[in-house]
Amino acid sequence: MKLxxxxxxxFTNKIFGGNPACVVPLTEWLPxxxxxxxxxxxxxxxxxxxVKKGEKFHLRWFTPDIEMDLCGHATLATAHCIKSILNYPNSTIxxxxxxxxxxxEVENDYYFLDFPSRMPIASELPETISKALNIQPKEIYKSRDYVLVYDNQEAIEHIQINRHFFDQINLGHGGVIVTAKGNTCDFVSRFFTPQATILEDPVTGSAHCSLIPxxxxRLQKNELKAMQLSNRIGKLNCTNKENRVVISGQARTYSVGHFWID
Structure with missing residues (x-):
């Protein structure tokens, strides 16, 4: 079978930036x-x-390890594929x-993702995560992911993870977000997933379901600019709504090809 x-x-306007995702269109679901x-x-x-399903597209996301319940950057990548490569005529997907x-929503080279809001609540940090961090957070919150708040952007930039301790915790679909006010934007973050093939996710749209509200x-504003400080850097425009968030950014096509499965 050729696919x-x-x-x-x-979440970037240049190749080798943002977060790479692969997109595979199917006519029917494979095992x-x-x-x-x-x-x-x-x-x-x-x-x-x-898989196209009437006026909708049935969308699923897989890491190299598990199927995910939500993924922002791969949703943006899929929208870019459908609209800009496959020439879907509508501006709403x-x-x-x-x-x-x-x-x-697609408008002027930007993709606006309407996602659920997940306001984190005050929590306690598991000892295994604490031991895995070279810098301890000032505040701890939890939604799907742990949200660890730090004093400044410099702390976020210098976070290091000890995988010996970090991989001892199983968060299911969740991960650990470290975040602080930004120097040139409203807030910055990084995202780590225990027991994952890829420890640090370059840009994590789903994490912003918690970061935005x-x-x-905290900043008393509903329009925010965010950066994810991985080595690829991601830029996100964020809007806070009552029960939803809107995350927007750009995308660039890196490669187009085929693969074969038996």
Whole structure:
């Protein structure tokens, strides 16, 4: 079987920036084990698979390790593939996912992702995560992910993870976000996933489901600029709504090709 494969850099306006995702269009669903094998072979943080379903697209996301319940950068990459490569005529793209119905609006080279809001609540830090951090947070919160708040951007830049301790905790679909006010933007962050093939995710749209309402409340503003400080750097425009968040950014196509499976 011959399948199409697109690799797209999301949340960036230049190649080699943002977060790379692979996108695979399907006409019908393949077995889950095969989807996971394809994601492992692609060896990027996420591979998105979609099947057109009437006026919607059924969308699923796989890391090299598990199927995810929500992924921002691979959703943006999929929207870019559908709109800019496959020439979908509509400016609104509707997705059916494990996290419910999601929409992406396309306007002037930007993709606006309408995602659920996940306000984190005060929590305690597991000892294994604390031992894994070279710098301890000032505040700890929890939603799907742990949200660890620091004093400044410099602390975020210098965070290091000891995987011996970090990989002892299983957070399921979740991970650990470290965040602080930004020097040239409203807030910055980094994202780490225990027991994952790829420890640090370059740009994590789903993490901003918690970061946006948190920083919107703290900074008393609903329009925010964010940066994820991985070595690839991601830039996100963020809007806080009552029960939703809108995350927007750009994308660039890196490669277009095919692969074959037996």
């Amino acid at each position: 199409e494969l697109y690799q797209i850099d999301a 889950d084990e095969l989807l996971l094998q394809i994601a492992k072979e692609n060896a990027v943080a996420e591979t998105a698979f979609f 509707f997705f059916e996912t494990l996290s419910g119905d999601l929409t992406v 948190f920083w919107a409340t």
